[in-house]
Amino acid sequence: MKDNYSKSIQLRCVTCGDTSNFDYNEDKTWIKCNRCNREYPGGYDELVQLNENTISEELDSMKKEVTRDLKNDLDKMLKDAFRGNKNIKFK
Secondary structure, three states: OOOOOOOOOOOOOOOOOOOOOEEEOOOOOOEEEOOOOOEEOOHHHHHHHHOHHHHHHHHHHHHHHHHHHHHHHHHHHHHHHOOOOOOOOOO
16 A cells, blocks of 8 residues: 555636636735636635535545555455465455
């Protein structure tokens, strides 16, 4: 199993879809998209809330990946533990 499953999700402007052209103040309580000039007065928290679908999809994908890796590791551990035993077979 991998040691690290961290991922980075780029937040998108909900109006134009741009991911990298933002202006913001020091504490990110205000954000403005430079491409379409949309302002997010709620700042980072508002942008995260508006990108909730993308975040949820990425989280579901990560859950599936972790589950698959755990299943493969558990299968391998069981096969290794019972290797040589003539009464237990794995398919």
